[in-house]
Amino acid sequence: MPSLSLHGIEGAFSRRRRQDRHPRVRIGQVLHSTPEKIEPLVVQYVQQEFAKLKSKNKLKIENLHDGRPWMADWKHWNYEAARRATEAIYKRSPDLTREGGSIPVTLTFAESLGVNVLLLPMGRGDDGAHSTNEKLDRSNFIEGSKLLGTYLYEVAAVKA
Incomplete structure (x- = not known):
């Protein structure tokens, strides 16, 4: 099943590099999907949910790295x-x-x-x-x- 999880959320006074303070998202894809298909759907969904919050904060979504799903022959x-x-x-x-x-x-x-x-x-x-x-x-x-x-x-x- 596909999944979505957030990683790397830290407080505003983190001693790490600035970009490390922002949440990271890990998306578990289904087997026959690709990052090119999934990314726009996730971005659209997150933007819609963020808009519902009516927050003064700004949302920036950036794909730092992705990969295609992989499955091997388990009878090998x-x-x-x-x-x-x-x-x-x-x-x-x-x-x-x-x-x-x-x-x-x-x-x-x-x-x-x-x-x-x-x-x-x-x-x-x-x-x-x-x-x-x-x-x-x-x-x-x-x-x-x-x-x-x-x-x-x-x-x-x-x-x-």
Whole structure:
């Protein structure tokens, strides 16, 4: 499902660079959409909602970076190795939710190199990725390191 979230809202007396005081928006796109299709719709919606506030403030919307949606073949041997590694470490099957991420270079790698790309997560959904209070629990680091090692073992077993 598409999503919209605001990031980077800080007080007026932030010590960061001026542009970092403004809210950042992250838009989770649906698979067959593109930034060119989605951006005008989001801008129009936000402008309409802002107008309803009758605020003395000014609204400026600027696209600082975007990326096209990416999805890989989850039946590929790469994903099978990751599934087996996840089951070995966490004693349960992974939940293939197609949860979004903000790493648009994955599509660039997949298209440019003609390879299957896998993002193997180490964190939890509540880690606050890219936020001021981003975290990675010690247990996630330890188990994630085991997961990566086991994944490489499983890849070697598939390719042997």
